[in-house]
Amino acid sequence: MSSESKPIFSVKKLVKDFPTAGGPNSIRALNDVSFELFSGEAMAVVGESGSGKSTIARVLSLLHDKSAGDLNFKETEISGFSGEEIKRYRQQVQMIFQDPYGSLNPVHTIYHHLARPLLIHKKVKSKKELPDKIHALLEEVGLTPAVETAKKFPFELSGGQRQRVCIAKTLAIGADVVLADEPTSALDVSIRLGVLNLMQKMKREHNVAFMYITHDLATARYFAERTAVMYVGHMVEWGETEDIIQDPQHPYTQLLISAVPSPLKRHQKEEKSLHVKNKDIPTWTASSVGCPFVGRCIHAMDKCSQSMPEITKISEKHFVRCFLHDGSGQ
Amino acid sequence: MKSIFAFYRGNTPALMGSIIVFTFILLSALAPWIAPYDAEKRVARGHQPPSAEHILGTTRSGKDVLSQVLYAGRISLTVGFASGLIATVIAVLLGVTSAYVGGRVDAFLMFLTNVFLVLPGLPLIVVLAAFLGEVGPLSIALILGLFGWPGGARVMRAQALSIREKEFVTAAEVIGESKWRIVVVEILPNMVSLIVGTFTGAALGAVMGQAALEFIGLGDPNVISWGTMLFWAQNNSALIVGAWWDAIVPGVAIAVFAMGLALLNMGMDQISNPQLKGSKNLKQWKKLNDELQANRKKKQESRKIAGEVVEG
Numbered sequence: 001m002s003s004e005s006k007p008i009f010s011v012k013k014l015v016k017d018f019p020t021a022g023g024p025n026s027i028r029a030l031n032d033v034s035f036e037l038f039s040g041e042a043m044a045v046v047g048e049s050g051s052g053k054s055t056i057a058r059v060l061s062l063l064h065d066k067s068a069g070d071l072n073f074k075e076t077e078i079s080g081f082s083g084e085e086i087k088r089y090r091q092q093v094q095m096i097f098q099d100p101y102g103s104l105n106p107v108h109t110i111y112h113h114l115a116r117p118l119l120i121h122k123k124v125k126s127k128k129e130l131p132d133k134i135h136a137l138l139e140e141v142g143l144t145p146a147v148e149t150a151k152k153f154p155f156e157l158s159g160g161q162r163q164r165v166c167i168a169k170t171l172a173i174g175a176d177v178v179l180a181d182e183p184t185s186a187l188d189v190s191i192r193l194g195v196l197n198l199m200q201k202m203k204r205e206h207n208v209a210f211m212y213i214t215h216d217l218a219t220a221r222y223f224a225e226r227t228a229v230m231y232v233g234h235m236v237e238w239g240e241t242e243d244i245i246q247d248p249q250h251p252y253t254q255l256l257i258s259a260v261p262s263p264l265k266r267h268q269k270e271e272k273s274l275h276v277k278n279k280d281i282p283t284w285t286a287s288s289v290g291c292p293f294v295g296r297c298i299h300a301m302d303k304c305s306q307s308m309p310e311i312t313k314i315s316e317k318h319f320v321r322c323f324l325h326d327g328s329g330q
Numbered sequence: 331m332k333s334i335f336a337f338y339r340g341n342t343p344a345l346m347g348s349i350i351v352f353t354f355i356l357l358s359a360l361a362p363w364i365a366p367y368d369a370e371k372r373v374a375r376g377h378q379p380p381s382a383e384h385i386l387g388t389t390r391s392g393k394d395v396l397s398q399v400l401y402a403g404r405i406s407l408t409v410g411f412a413s414g415l416i417a418t419v420i421a422v423l424l425g426v427t428s429a430y431v432g433g434r435v436d437a438f439l440m441f442l443t444n445v446f447l448v449l450p451g452l453p454l455i456v457v458l459a460a461f462l463g464e465v466g467p468l469s470i471a472l473i474l475g476l477f478g479w480p481g482g483a484r485v486m487r488a489q490a491l492s493i494r495e496k497e498f499v500t501a502a503e504v505i506g507e508s509k510w511r512i513v514v515v516e517i518l519p520n521m522v523s524l525i526v527g528t529f530t531g532a533a534l535g536a537v538m539g540q541a542a543l544e545f546i547g548l549g550d551p552n553v554i555s556w557g558t559m560l561f562w563a564q565n566n567s568a569l570i571v572g573a574w575w576d577a578i579v580p581g582v583a584i585a586v587f588a589m590g591l592a593l594l595n596m597g598m599d600q601i602s603n604p605q606l607k608g609s610k611n612l613k614q615w616k617k618l619n620d621e622l623q624a625n626r627k628k629k630q631e632s633r634k635i636a637g638e639v640v641e642g
Binding site: 063095104117 | 496497498500501504515516519520
């Protein structure tokens, strides 16, 4: 297994605070987040809106500065990068955005969108090579006939086709790590699979490491070997995707999985198996303490609101942060 | 070609404005060839009314008004477009830099813009022009250009701020585009209609401003422009002695050209705000509303009849 090899990206105890206007307390979007990415493997990050999923991708792609923690890419801390180092880093770590309608500039052709990364990172020796290289890329992502597609403007393509152009961009750069921020959420269900399969191909053939941010557990299960569950900026449970879905340990993961519509349980009632106390999602600040899920958790104990539980190992590759499982509970 | 056609379709103001503006440009450019007389020479007796020989009459000093108005267009249009260009370039540079760089640079540039914005325009220009003495067309273009940008800069900043937040700008940052390339290649092309609109607005202001300055006698009276034509007409009491053509012709030229630019500006607004283009939908809406009213009336009548039946 690749998990015995060295991780390409290693994140330890990452914290990200956003200052709030006027208030003394800043919003803590990420708190104590640690994970590793491996080449040729995908890690899904799941959680509801506002759980900090996208913030991770934005910190990792240097769009936001971290507040604390270690970000090691190929065993080098990335937050001190400047100038040429940033350029070299961008050549290896790329991002795919959620909204394919917004991530391509409406005034430029597809040719321009693919030519720029090739020119910036000097992937072609001369401009003469550009057309051939671009057409090859378009064919690789299944946008044929490539010559015609290159001449088109983004508005002439469908959402799925645009997302393929974005994937072609990351291929053009030859990234080792791709941070995919909900790449299929804005797409029709019928074309999601095509985009997922394309990313699957990149993962296998180009040995790319993926961070797959989603709120769709079904696609996470299809695409990602490992999964991390986020709640209000905290990683509450992580491990092999199958373990997480078949044997969820944290009450929040159980809630998340029970919310997936299942053809076997028709007319299922919302959150039937878990009576949630209230549905309010807390705002986490730098001075908040305890487990963020305590307000909604039916198993909540006194100590849950006093401190965040430590990491408990359920099995070899399955971890959870909950007092129910650390042996001290019940 | 297709997009030009699409632009004018259903956009009457833009079409009319373009026709007017291009006619003026053409007439001024061709002045040396189409003007019947030398504009600076005495070619007839003073204050001759319009006739076959002098279609628009002559001035008090016996110069042909038609020839003068054509030659004057060259100066007035050049000053208008030049100072419009200066104002637009400054507005784009300051507005977009301010929006993209943000932080302290933004605060400083917007402070500067606000200071210029509250300066009373024409009075300041009058004082400046008076201070510099009789100012030639070049100085007028510079003065008007250097004071005509603040409104445009604010609009540019607002537009650039909203484009800056679009994901394609973030995507360009992530692939490692340099900052100036993001501004010039990714953001600016999305602002073309706004930039053209600002330009027509600034040029319009400059043409009017120049005419105003020259009319009150702050310009160089030896230059032939629409403003100085008005100045001389006023000086020679053209209206009082009944030589209306001497004053009306340059006045109409300014008014029509300004209207052309204003119409073009309106047409540009339609591009950035398609709601203004809704004449066709409005008709449909009216039709629908009429039907609704008719139906309601019918219902009321039938109810009335029913009521009478019940009472009866």
